Amino acid sequence: MKKLIRKAVTVLGSVAFVGATISGAAAASYPAPFDSGSYAVVYGSADDVSAATTVANGLPATGGSVSVSGGGDSYKLEKTSTKYNLGDAMTSVISSTVDDDDMPALLASGEYEDDDNDEFDYDQTLTLAASNLTMFSHDDYNNDDPSVGFYFADGADVLTYTLDFTEEPLIADMPTTDLMIMGKEYYVLSSSNTKLTLLDSATNIVLREGESQTIAVNGASYEVSISFINSANVKLVVNGEVTNSLAASETYKLNDGSYVGIKSIDVQDYAEGVKQVEFSIGNGKLILESGQDVELNEDTIDGLTTTIVNDSTALKMSSISIDWDAEDDSFVTEDSTIMMPGFENIVVSFTGLIYPEKEEITVTYGSEEYFQLDNFPLKDSVEDIDLFYAAADSNIILGLGKDATNQLVTSATGVNLTFDSDVADYFVVSWSDGDDSESYLVKASNFKTENSVDKVSFEYKKNGAWSDVKKDRKSGDTISNLGNAEFQIFNVSNANNSVIIQSGTNTNFNTLYSKEGMVVYLPYDTTAVGTGALNLSNSTTSFALVVGEEDDNDNLGKGANITLTLGYNIANESSVTNVAYSGLSGTSKEIGNTDIHRNFAYSSLATEVLYDKKQDQESVTLVYHGSEVEAGVYLTSAAAIIGGSSGTKTFMDSESSSYSGKDIVVVGGSCVNSVAASLLGGSFCGDAFTGATTVGPGQFLIQSFDWNGNIATVVAGYEMEDTAKGATFLANEANEVSTDAGDMYVGSTTDSTAVMVN
Numbered sequence: 001m002k003k004l005i006r007k008a009v010t011v012l013g014s015v016a017f018v019g020a021t022i023s024g025a026a027a028a029s030y031p032a033p034f035d036s037g038s039y040a041v042v043y044g045s046a047d048d049v050s051a052a053t054t055v056a057n058g059l060p061a062t063g064g065s066v067s068v069s070g071g072g073d074s075y076k077l078e079k080t081s082t083k084y085n086l087g088d089a090m091t092s093v094i095s096s097t098v099d100d101d102d103m104p105a106l107l108a109s110g111e112y113e114d115d116d117n118d119e120f121d122y123d124q125t126l127t128l129a130a131s132n133l134t135m136f137s138h139d140d141y142n143n144d145d146p147s148v149g150f151y152f153a154d155g156a157d158v159l160t161y162t163l164d165f166t167e168e169p170l171i172a173d174m175p176t177t178d179l180m181i182m183g184k185e186y187y188v189l190s191s192s193n194t195k196l197t198l199l200d201s202a203t204n205i206v207l208r209e210g211e212s213q214t215i216a217v218n219g220a221s222y223e224v225s226i227s228f229i230n231s232a233n234v235k236l237v238v239n240g241e242v243t244n245s246l247a248a249s250e251t252y253k254l255n256d257g258s259y260v261g262i263k264s265i266d267v268q269d270y271a272e273g274v275k276q277v278e279f280s281i282g283n284g285k286l287i288l289e290s291g292q293d294v295e296l297n298e299d300t301i302d303g304l305t306t307t308i309v310n311d312s313t314a315l316k317m318s319s320i321s322i323d324w325d326a327e328d329d330s331f332v333t334e335d336s337t338i339m340m341p342g343f344e345n346i347v348v349s350f351t352g353l354i355y356p357e358k359e360e361i362t363v364t365y366g367s368e369e370y371f372q373l374d375n376f377p378l379k380d381s382v383e384d385i386d387l388f389y390a391a392a393d394s395n396i397i398l399g400l401g402k403d404a405t406n407q408l409v410t411s412a413t414g415v416n417l418t419f420d421s422d423v424a425d426y427f428v429v430s431w432s433d434g435d436d437s438e439s440y441l442v443k444a445s446n447f448k449t450e451n452s453v454d455k456v457s458f459e460y461k462k463n464g465a466w467s468d469v470k471k472d473r474k475s476g477d478t479i480s481n482l483g484n485a486e487f488q489i490f491n492v493s494n495a496n497n498s499v500i501i502q503s504g505t506n507t508n509f510n511t512l513y514s515k516e517g518m519v520v521y522l523p524y525d526t527t528a529v530g531t532g533a534l535n536l537s538n539s540t541t542s543f544a545l546v547v548g549e550e551d552d553n554d555n556l557g558k559g560a561n562i563t564l565t566l567g568y569n570i571a572n573e574s575s576v577t578n579v580a581y582s583g584l585s586g587t588s589k590e591i592g593n594t595d596i597h598r599n600f601a602y603s604s605l606a607t608e609v610l611y612d613k614k615q616d617q618e619s620v621t622l623v624y625h626g627s628e629v630e631a632g633v634y635l636t637s638a639a640a641i642i643g644g645s646s647g648t649k650t651f652m653d654s655e656s657s658s659y660s661g662k663d664i665v666v667v668g669g670s671c672v673n674s675v676a677a678s679l680l681g682g683s684f685c686g687d688a689f690t691g692a693t694t695v696g697p698g699q700f701l702i703q704s705f706d707w708n709g710n711i712a713t714v715v716a717g718y719e720m721e722d723t724a725k726g727a728t729f730l731a732n733e734a735n736e737v738s739t740d741a742g743d744m745y746v747g748s749t750t751d752s753t754a755v756m757v758n
Helices: 046-058 674-680 687-693 720-736
Strands: 009-011 014-016 039-043 066-069 074-076 110-113 119-128 134-136 147-152 157-165 178-181 184-191 195-200 205-208 212-217 220-229 234-238 251-253 259-267 275-282 285-289 293-296 299-311 316-325 330-332 346-354 359-365 370-377 382-390 397-403 406-409 417-420 424-432 437-450 453-462 465-473 478-482 485-493 498-503 511-513 519-521 543-548 561-568 574-581 596-600 608-612 619-624 630-637 641-644 650-652 663-667 699-707 710-717 744-748 753-756
Touching: 039 046, 046 608, 046 619, 046 650, 046 663, 046 720, 110 178, 134 596, 147 346, 157 346, 178 195, 184 259, 195 259, 195 275, 205 212, 205 220, 212 275, 220 275, 234 259, 234 275, 285 299, 330 346, 359 574, 370 397, 382 406, 382 543, 382 561, 397 424, 406 417, 417 424, 424 485, 424 511, 437 465, 437 485, 437 498, 437 511, 453 478, 453 485, 465 478, 574 608, 574 619, 663 674, 663 720, 674 699, 674 710, 699 720, 710 720, 720 744
Parallel strands: 039 650, 039 663, 406 424, 663 710
Antiparallel strands: 009 014, 066 641, 074 630, 110 119, 119 157, 134 147, 147 330, 157 316, 178 184, 184 195, 195 285, 205 275, 212 220, 220 234, 251 259, 259 275, 285 293, 293 299, 299 316, 346 630, 359 370, 359 619, 370 382, 382 397, 397 406, 417 498, 424 437, 437 453, 453 465, 478 485, 485 498, 511 519, 519 543, 543 561, 561 574, 596 608, 608 619, 699 710, 699 744, 744 753
16 A cells, blocks of 8 residues: 655654645545445444545445346336436336346247147246335335335336237136246146146156155255056155145145145056056246236235236137335335346345545535535635625625635626725636536635726635735736636726736636536625625525536536525524525435434435534535436346445444445544544544544544554544544545554644645
8 A cells, every 4th residue: 555655753742744645625436345245334433424525425426337147137217328227117117018028038028839739939027116226214214214226115016027929819728828927937736817826836746646756946856656546546655744635736845845746647448558647846836817916825915916918709819917015115225126026036226326526515504693604625626615605693604705804706607896905805717618518716815006007916715825826917817727718808997906807708607517517506695686786785695506516418507496595593503594495306315313404406416415403503515516426227137136336325433333344434533433443442522532542633544554454544533523524635635644553643624735744
């Protein structure tokens, strides 16, 4: 594993920071063992859920590695141009009918041969119910925590199997024949207009009187002989067990639960004539009766109902259908599948959501008075961006930015912007052609007069620091070296420390683009009505902050919108008061007892919404993925095995059975996380934590340990806020962090750097 710097030394219990540092930047790939395989994120306090989520969102994509083995059929519900997205119904992604083009073994078309050796073509299909992939919560699954998958309520339709005879056989000619149903052959014991009695045709044996045969069926061995036989009845001896007297088409249940079915009895009724019986030993007897539940081995299978369609005039069989309804509440998730009961050969699976990228956009309070985008991921930097503020002890919005002397300057599209450096911190310059985008935080600085000409310089935030764009520009100049963005300047005034700025082609000052392409429509002062409009002269008390996804073709702002209402609570403190969706979404559900409520936009990009209600001042984190998020939804035969990544899992430290045997990232210090306490040697709080780890106020720890043959990496700060900074650092710089047991980093939350100290 890569060592970033040489070891630092410890002097009098404090860390001496030497050598190179690593600093927060764009999200990076996690190192082994967290780049694949089975892993979990373990937190100990509800206060650390957000930090745990930050770490978890950086782990490899859920469902991203899928394999199918076992030789059976597997059909992924998608088309080349239509992927399965969160919120979609099965029938909205593909045709509701699945056939032999999709599952060639399980649903093979073929020819049925009746008792007269006549052949009849048939097709097999599955018709899917309109079941939606959603976020759900249920008492019987995952402790009622919000989970992604399919929830089938008791009695809900799952799918319907149909065997359709394109050429219809006579019902009277069906007994003593073999009938293929869902990839398995059954022997027809009897048939009528409304009822079929079938026997599992795992074997087909002809036995003569006086002979004995040993038969292997499904791993079991049966020694069979004839005890009695005449032209109408036969008694068999199976492993010493004597059956009842059986006629053709009758069955007998053996002690081990398998069934003997008599297909035919042939007796030459004269001296030394041949007497023989044709029979089968299989898993059971199946009764399909129209309008009734399927019966297997004399037991009714709840949730499976038969429909037989026939030509009552010609006495011909038209079709046989089996409707599968959920028995009890059923769940299809990354950890749970459902299988058609009785037949046990059709499985519905969900391998997870495939996330192409991940970034977090947090809308929170900067203080009681102002709102902030926390650690917003720009093209070249990750920055806090202050949005607007109210007067102390008031809910009336006074201006944009942090306060009256630290303002954000914006303007409506096409409207010039005036920047006054005496009161303004920065303005946003954004460029987009509809497919690609860039956003920068820019400020005008160093106003001067040279040779009677007023000049101004421009800087932008890059990697957390102000960097030069252009120096000493005068009125009429165009600034065009800020990526693709450009703007022109007028009325440069050294006396007033101000400049008027006009946007260039595809450039504006009121739209903010994240690195992965989420659009944030910033507030701008206007009396007009529209997205981003904020009338500061109208005693406004709230603002609707709209953020927009891309669509599945990566068109910026053309996907779903999420609107966050930013206002002030009854104590006049800044707080997110509501979240709304332009399209479909889930129903927000609390994660455990954390006061963090989870939801998703049901869209092709599946933005996750984490609404933090732990404190009176509420905030929201949006987890955005930059491109289409695909769902792995499969129909398989039982012989096929779907394998994939286990997905990112986040657990409380008390849920040890859920993360035992996995590699883990432990979030939170030993004072609040029992796993961290076991690794760090005690439940240390405050100064005791510093004494044990050297980590003090404004610092965080990242340290890896051997954990019962696996790796446990602890991310813990001196305070909750320090832990959150450490989690963000790990998510951004994971590919620069060693997870070798014993390796330890101490980081600073003020400048987002860390050094290896052991």
